[in-house]
Amino acid sequence: MLRQVEGSKAIADVVAACKPEVICAYPISPQTHIVEGLSQLVKNGELTGCEFLNVESEFSAMSVAIGASATGARTYTATASQGLLYMVEAVYNASGLGLPIVMTVANRAIGGPINIWNDHSDSMSQRDSGWIQLYAESNQEATDLHVQAFRIAEEMSVPVMVCMDGFILTHAFEEIDIPTEAEVSVYLPPFKPRQILDPADPVSIGAMVGPEAFMEVKYMAHERMIESLEHIAKASQDYKKIFNRDSGGLIRPYKMERAETVVIALGSILGTLKDLVDEMQDEGVRIGVLGITSFRPFPSAEIRSALANAQRVIVLEKAFQTGIGGIVTEDVERSIRGLNIECKTLIAGLGGRPITTASLRSYLTSALANQVEQLTFLDLDKEITEKELARERSLR
């Protein structure tokens, strides 16, 4: 049933429909409304059989999740930005121990300078953490992805981050079809942990692994991540059968059939890009959009195949490697190695800077005329940066 709700409320409701047994939370904007919603559902008795813990830091939030998941409980938490960074040690530990925790990341910039608005630098910093990362284009997809995330995580014994743009999605009110507990139960089987802390059958989890076996453990994580590609695709296909909606999966091509130029992006900016591409195609420009839903594992083969007929690729990124450039760009370039495709990076929307269709159109027009650099920062105030950089240099 369609309901007009805030994105965060939809996430709270759909997570509750997945029947988690332990939820732990520490407040950080723009994630807070999600756990506020869940705390209410637990307290008013709508979500039964679930313990809700208000912990004293994100580090403890992920640590509580680790303990709960290792005890066989379906476990959920949510965070953003500095909070994600504060829990990093435990984030790596959760994946290392193979615990299928699901965590929402309400994407937000990382300080300093402190900034509460949206970009992808928080989750991108966890690129190599061993977690699956799925990026939602819309609140409907974010809602659906959480159901799929629990299934993928538990099938693979790999934790999953569902990344949704802070404020742009979390705080947006729109019509969302939120699956009910009954609907979810058809899709999501009960959690059967791979390994569990049980006094009746005691095991030691988290032993110290030396040089003789550490690489094998890490190689298995590598293989598991690659095998997850298939499960993510299947999770999306099966979801469509039950809910009759396209959501999740690995990549999302849009009007790419005749596209010579393809803009690649992750998250909510895809909506803006699709609108713009509609307009430009109407004007006769051969341009399309390729959304990446699964950033980790990275669907290289699917991307290569989707770009087979492209001549130019522009990767729009809401995070970057300082001193280098695009993060996703490198993965895309690796995927299309040997194909004769030009690849540029557009860094946009850092710290919540609005990405307008006007600015995008202006950039794309230049790009189509081969008049952009390898790396461009959209709407950068060059006057200020040049002046300040010159002043700094004079002080060195």
Place this chain on the structure above:
Amino acid sequence: MTTTPLKFYQIGSFAVGNRLVTSDERSMQSDADRANALTSGHRACQGCGEALGARYALDTAMRAANDQIIAVNATGCLEVFSTPYPESSWRIAWLHSLFGNAPAVASGVAAALKAKGKTDIRVVGQGGDGATVDIGFGPLSGMFERNDDVLYICYDNEAYMNTGVQRSGATPPAARTATTQAVGSAPGNVFGQGKFLPKIAMAHEIPYVATASIADLRDLEAKVTKAMEFRGARYIHILVPCPLGWGSASCDTIKIARLATQSGLFPLFEAVNGEMITSTPIRKKVGVEEYLKLQGRYAHLFSPKRNDEVINHLQRMADRNIQRYNLMGEM
């Protein structure tokens, strides 16, 4: 205390021979059917106080919980010497996650058990003093404040022993560690304000707090047993000498632990809901010097020149404990 004080003592030490007491008063370490939670074959040093403390504590907790125990371990000696993959000395369900998060992981285990209605299974968190009073202090305080159903045990050997004897927040003044060397005008650790975690635990008014010593096994077992009778957050702080870090003979571990108590430097007491309810009287008071002299970490107080100023300062700390915790039994 749940134990009846025993009236007879053997040959100068206060150790009670099990064969001299009735079967129900014996330490469960003499019981062939004990859980042996931390079994033999592990890689702890000879004379390791932590290995003794952990085995005593876990076996007692196992008995109290009818063998229904899940233990969560912080990174540290206890974790490293017990579980070099593919070996494990733990005969109980055991989880190690990180250095600074054992209390929170234990809270997570307890929450999962509660959600599943398996509250017959009890949770024990454990770590060394670094994991407890320093890096894991926030999560521990959070676990206390929420009153999560976890017994947390700190095995305090007064420094970061696993990484090579560096100073922790629990390192006593004047002690030599790798980061508070016995050099300069004030050799050894500084005289700071101290960080005695049992009192901090009491400030959270959790159901049960106790200190214990591996030199008084029956007392330690009684306190673990008592802790298991409560629900909610409980804390036991066990002093565990470390021959390597303290520069003491392996055969002196128990003796040094006993002298720590008999000098007043390490008071034994219990607190319920934030109020001290018992303290163990010192039977034969000794000066701190007897305790200090057995340990290489204090050697600089005696050689090349005796440092009376520091020794007297440490004696005043012991005397203050004796008064504060009523250790001469004059309550």
